Amino acid sequence: METTEELAIAGGDPAVTIEEPEEWERPVQKETEFVAELLEDGEISGAGRGLPASFEAEFREYTGAEYCLTVDHGSTALESAFYAVGVGPGDEVITPTAGYIGAYAGALHLGARPVFCEIDPETLLVDPRDVERRITDRTAAIAVTHWNGRVCDLDALGEISDRHDVPIVEDAAHAHASRWNGEHISSVGDIACYSLQGVAPHGKPITGGEGGIVTTNDREYYERQLSYCHLHRTGLNEELTREPYTELDYEALGLKYRAHPLALAIATVEMDSIEYRTRNRLSYRDELFGRIGALPGVRPVWPYDRSETDGLYGGLKVVLEPDELGGVSPQRIVEALEAEGAPVRGPGFPYMEHLRTIFREGYDLWGDGRSPIQGEFCGLPPYNGYQEGDFPISEEINERVLTVGSYIEPADGYVDQVATAFEKVVGHSYCRTESRTD
Numbered sequence: 001m002e003t004t005e006e007l008a009i010a011g012g013d014p015a016v017t018i019e020e021p022e023e024w025e026r027p028v029q030k031e032t033e034f035v036a037e038l039l040e041d042g043e044i045s046g047a048g049r050g051l052p053a054s055f056e057a058e059f060r061e062y063t064g065a066e067y068c069l070t071v072d073h074g075s076t077a078l079e080s081a082f083y084a085v086g087v088g089p090g091d092e093v094i095t096p097t098a099g100y101i102g103a104y105a106g107a108l109h110l111g112a113r114p115v116f117c118e119i120d121p122e123t124l125l126v127d128p129r130d131v132e133r134r135i136t137d138r139t140a141a142i143a144v145t146h147w148n149g150r151v152c153d154l155d156a157l158g159e160i161s162d163r164h165d166v167p168i169v170e171d172a173a174h175a176h177a178s179r180w181n182g183e184h185i186s187s188v189g190d191i192a193c194y195s196l197q198g199v200a201p202h203g204k205p206i207t208g209g210e211g212g213i214v215t216t217n218d219r220e221y222y223e224r225q226l227s228y229c230h231l232h233r234t235g236l237n238e239e240l241t242r243e244p245y246t247e248l249d250y251e252a253l254g255l256k257y258r259a260h261p262l263a264l265a266i267a268t269v270e271m272d273s274i275e276y277r278t279r280n281r282l283s284y285r286d287e288l289f290g291r292i293g294a295l296p297g298v299r300p301v302w303p304y305d306r307s308e309t310d311g312l313y314g315g316l317k318v319v320l321e322p323d324e325l326g327g328v329s330p331q332r333i334v335e336a337l338e339a340e341g342a343p344v345r346g347p348g349f350p351y352m353e354h355l356r357t358i359f360r361e362g363y364d365l366w367g368d369g370r371s372p373i374q375g376e377f378c379g380l381p382p383y384n385g386y387q388e389g390d391f392p393i394s395e396e397i398n399e400r401v402l403t404v405g406s407y408i409e410p411a412d413g414y415v416d417q418v419a420t421a422f423e424k425v426v427g428h429s430y431c432r433t434e435s436r437t438d
C-alpha cells in the first residue's frame, strides 16, 4: 500500500492531531478523601494492622497468593525476595540483559554476581533455554521480568527451576493484573515482586506514589522476609513459626522496609479499577496491532498465548524489519513517526544491562577489592566483564524495537490516527524506494 501523501517529517500535515489522548481520569477525589481520613485518624504509620493489613488481604484475595507483604518500593520488594530465597555472597543470579538494574540490584547488594542471558526475540522476554545453559552450581536464583505485563514462560522456567532446584524471583513491577494459563501470576510462581511507583494512568498498574508488594506461596520465604525487613510489624514475632526465626529477638534482623500507609490508601483506591483499566488497554492493543500488524516490516510483539496481558505499563512493543522497509533505518522510521505525532519511543530497550559501565569494566562495590563484579569474590571466578557482541540476539533486536503508548480510554479516533501514522510512514515511498536522502 504505497501512499504519496507528504510525510510530516518532510513538511506534510501530521497524522496524529489529538494532543491529549488519555481520557481516563484518576479518581483524585476518592484518593484525597481516603488519605485525609487516615491523616485525621493519625493512621500514618504501622504495619501488620489497619490499612496495611487490609491492603495485603485484598491483594491476596485478588491474586490468589497465600502470603503478601507490603514494602516501601518495588526495589526493596525484590531485594527482600532475593534474601528470602537464600541469595548471598558468592552466588550467581541469572537475568536477561534486555532487563533493568532495579530487577536484580537487590541480589548484587547481597553479594551475588548478575549473570546475563538472552531474550526470546518473539516475546522479548527471558529465554528459558539460555537461562538453563548458564546455570552453574553457584546459581542461587533466576530473576525474570514480566515486561509491560507480558508474562515470561512460567511453564518452561518452572521446569528449569525444578530440574536444577533454583528458585525464580519474578519482577512483576509491570504485571499486577497479569495471568498465566488463566491464573494470576502470584498464584503460579514461588515469589513475585510488584512496584507501586508513579501516578495513574502512566505509573505502574497500581500506584501509590512509591511502594511495593511481595507475594509468595512458600511459608519459608514468607518468614525469611518477615525477619529480614519488617521491623516492628504488629504481630511479627507471633507470625514467625519456624526455626531459626522463632529464636530471633523482638527486632528480628533490624531492617525496616515497610510501606507507607498513605501510599497504600492510594493503591487501595486503584485496586477498584485495575480490571477495567487492563481490559481497556488490551482492547486498545488489539485494535492498534490489528491495523499495524498488517503492514510490511512492522511486527507487533504479542505475549505468549498462555498469557493475555500486555501494555499495562511502559507501552506496547513493536519490532521493525528493515529488510521489508526498503532498508530505512529504525531510527529514521521513529523520527518519521514522531513527526507524525505518534506516541513512539526508540529504537531500543531502555537498557542493555551487560553494557553498563559497571558490568563492562567491573566495579569495586564495597572498596578494597571486595566486590562480586571485580576480581574473585567469595568463591566466584575472576570477573571478566562484558562487551558488545556478547548477546547477539538481544543486541540485534535492540536496534529495531520500538515502544508505542497504550491507553485506557483513548480519545475518539486516536487509535485510528496512530495506525494511520504507521500506514503513512511505512507505506510511503520513503520506505519503498532508494530515492530518499538519508
Ligand SMILES: Cc1ncc(COP(=O)(O)O)c(C=O)c1O
Residues within 6 Å of the ligand: 073, 074, 075, 076, 100, 102, 103, 145, 171, 173, 174, 194, 195, 196, 197, 210, 211, 212
Ligand atoms: C521492571 C522494573 N523492575 C523493578 C522496578 C523497581 O520498582 P520501584 O521503582 O518501585 O523500586 C521498576 C520500577 O521502575 C521496574 O520498572
